[in-house]
Amino acid sequence: MNAPRVVIVGAAGRMGQALQTAAQTLSLPVAATLDAGDDLAAGIAQGDVVVDFSFHAATAEVVRLAVAQKKGLVIGTTGHSAEAKAELTAAAAAVPTVWAGNYSVGVNLLYALTRRAASVLGADYDAEVVEMHHRFKKDAPSGTAARLLEIILEERKLTADALRHGREGITGERTDSEVGIHSLRGGDVVGEHTAMFAALGERLELTHKATDRGIFARGALRAAQWVVDQQPGVYDMQHVLGLQ
Numbered sequence: 001m002n003a004p005r006v007v008i009v010g011a012a013g014r015m016g017q018a019l020q021t022a023a024q025t026l027s028l029p030v031a032a033t034l035d036a037g038d039d040l041a042a043g044i045a046q047g048d049v050v051v052d053f054s055f056h057a058a059t060a061e062v063v064r065l066a067v068a069q070k071k072g073l074v075i076g077t078t079g080h081s082a083e084a085k086a087e088l089t090a091a092a093a094a095v096p097t098v099w100a101g102n103y104s105v106g107v108n109l110l111y112a113l114t115r116r117a118a119s120v121l122g123a124d125y126d127a128e129v130v131e132m133h134h135r136f137k138k139d140a141p142s143g144t145a146a147r148l149l150e151i152i153l154e155e156r157k158l159t160a161d162a163l164r165h166g167r168e169g170i171t172g173e174r175t176d177s178e179v180g181i182h183s184l185r186g187g188d189v190v191g192e193h194t195a196m197f198a199a200l201g202e203r204l205e206l207t208h209k210a211t212d213r214g215i216f217a218r219g220a221l222r223a224a225q226w227v228v229d230q231q232p233g234v235y236d237m238q239h240v241l242g243l244q
Ligand SMILES: NC(=O)C1=CN([C@@H]2O[C@H](COP(=O)(O)OP(=O)(O)OC[C@H]3O[C@@H](n4cnc5c(N)ncnc54)[C@H](OP(=O)(O)O)[C@@H]3O)[C@@H](O)[C@H]2O)C=CC1
Pocket: 009, 010, 011, 012, 013, 014, 015, 016, 034, 035, 036, 037, 053, 054, 055, 056, 057, 058, 075, 076, 077, 078, 079, 100, 101, 102, 103, 104, 139, 143, 216
């Protein structure tokens, strides 16, 4: 296929702007730029693949329209509940879809390193995740942190009941069947994530720092170019990068 025509939803936002710049750099045609109040159906009809970086509450309608019009989908929004994410994933599977909480190559390697660390280090090493983002971010914990936590829980054979979202008051001593998550917000931080494994005598920290949203935008557009050649189903960035 020639370069796919991209429809950007959330185009006026921070990521929407970064996507438009990246599309220009990559010579990818942008067929429509859409925001709240625009005619999404008409805009989506103009393109081959829809790239959604709008707002978690908007994604259901974007998925509905992409499926109705048989368009490829790249979903970047975060902040969905587990139930909403399951419903959206089932619906999006009708068309070729990539859905990732983070489109940077570095974070996708961080996922693999975190899985390995959680597996090798075992329950003697207390696992905590710390993330920091700009003051404008609307959801917490970040989608990236949520994925890091899923990986640690999977490797430790724990359920979501093990998660401790911050700590306050007389919490008692830490047990080895809990995993902490701490969300910092401030200034213009693009996105920072640390998976920490602390034992008696040593601590391993795996940290990723994004300094430019272009890294997410270029990854999402790479996913857009990849997804238009795939069978219907929901993929993640590991598939796009050939890591799975
Ligand atoms: N997966 C990844 O790699 C990354 C994911 N993200 C995620 O992307 C999303 C956007 O982030 P960011 O760009 O910083 O946010 P912004 O708030 O800067 O941008 C969101 C844009 O979406 C628009 N919007 C809101 N509701 C709708 C709607 N119903 N239909 C169409 N457009 C709508 C907003 O318009 P208005 O302002 O008028 O409401 C705004 O222009 C977040 O969920 C964020 O977590 C961010 C970075 C990387």
